[in-house]
Amino acid sequence: MLVIRPIKETDYPALLQMAVGSGIGFTSLPVDEPLLREKLAHSIRSFASDIDHPGDLHYLMVAEDTETGEVVGTSAIDAAVGMASPFYTYHLGKVVHASRSLNVYNVVETLTLTNDYTGVTELCTLFLQESHRQGQNGRLLSKCRFLLMAEHPQRFNDSVIAEMRGVSDEQGRSPFWQWLQDNFFSVDFPTADYLTGVGKKEFIAELMPKYPIYVNLLSKEAQAVIGEVHEKTRPALRLLEAEGFCKHGYVDIFDAGPTVECPLKLIESVKHSFKVTISIGTPKDGSSEMLLTNARLQEFRACVSHIELDSSSQQAVISEQAAKALEVSAGDSIRIGALRFEQ
Template structure:
């Protein structure tokens, strides 16, 4: 059975392996053992409530209980942009009109903004290729919302997600090559690494302070604006299914879209029910939609996709599923 659980320092080798598999542009999973070790320590502190809620960064692992192998990772940041500004580009229309010539022009432009300050962020969703079927991605993605919904006071009213931008068949970012890279004068890989390995001062120092008129940019760069990476299309579809919508913001490096949702309106959170659990037989029906069941604590958080039976105000689960969730009869679990 696949289960989502909190990550800890012992997961470093698996997390580093996932980082190498994730490829170029997956900023939140740098191929850097020291950075990822620090990330796991931060996650352990976050789940132990040893940090202010806004500074917490929760990392979740997707584990196959039959083999003990780690098949995926996801994360939630309690708050973004509170110490270091969280920069994005907003696509804006700038209108110009001349009464002398009777001419009006509407120009599309990129403007540097930091509008996401204080929002909580879901991200770092990555699965091993062999697990990108049979609901594993849905389990990992929705487990984040189950954790947020069960501990709503630890998270902001607005939840955001940034998706990796478009890379061409040569694994190059047209947006970086045509727009962003002209300001930073660094290889994409170096700038990408510096986001997580430094305090980000170089962004503040070098990012453009004036609107960038898109008519002056290469067509390939313009076409990449707001376009999601081919490997992120399924992630975008799942976010939209939960109620996330495009915000008009894009990533300043690769042009990928930012989507947002109101925390309590996210579908998994909105539809969740809290019920006492009982052990019993549950028979899966053909074509039955599996339910997300979570043990809603923080340090003891667990989530699985499973057939369920609800009767007499209680959630019925097989004993083996209870064991995977770390729950006992009478415990309150959430189901959605």
């Protein structure tokens, strides 16, 4: 069984291993020891903080295999992006060039550099080792964040976003960045991605075009990937779309991957999750497999397990294995949610 919990100091070696394995384009896990250690420490401070509003807080969780004790995945929430350093995105818009006298009317797409998402909550750092990409593990790792936000909504912004990884090849070459590199930056995509991941974003303001970019001036290869996701990211995008997330014309400044967003209160797992009081036993045959969380913060735990549910009385039976994973006892309340929502 996989259990999701807040990261702790002893998880650093596993965090570093996952940063190496996540590859180029996974900006939120750069292979940089000081930054990873600060990210870990920032998360520990965030979970321990006593606040009632969003702020510069980072909640980093890991997936632990309870049979082996191995840490095999990460999942995180940034409560309010852009508070410590600028959060850049491109917005895809339109301008019209028209002449009534010449009977000319042209609509041209543009990319404009913005900080429009400053202060919103971001889902980030979702990574699962290939050895555990099976069953409901991916859904658990992604969706547990929604139940955490449902239980503690005051800690998060009313709007939630997720930046989806854009198109790049196995060597980390991005068609979109290649055009920017050739014309403005003169540094390759892996270097730019790494610098951003370690917080050295000054070069963006210094070298990024100050005016809107006309999309039709980009190379055909760059135009083709605007708003498209990396093939390995498609399952994550489908899951978020089923939760109510959609595109609003914002794309990443490096690989042009789409940003999707949804109001917190309209996220399906937030809307439909609810709390029940538990007893511990053996759920009957035919019981539902659901996402379970212990409804705490600093000692947050989440897992997937079968549960015998009596909705009318808000009572439920969970197994001893699930109770141990969640660190709960009979009579405690847990928050539960569905594993799937159909689009």
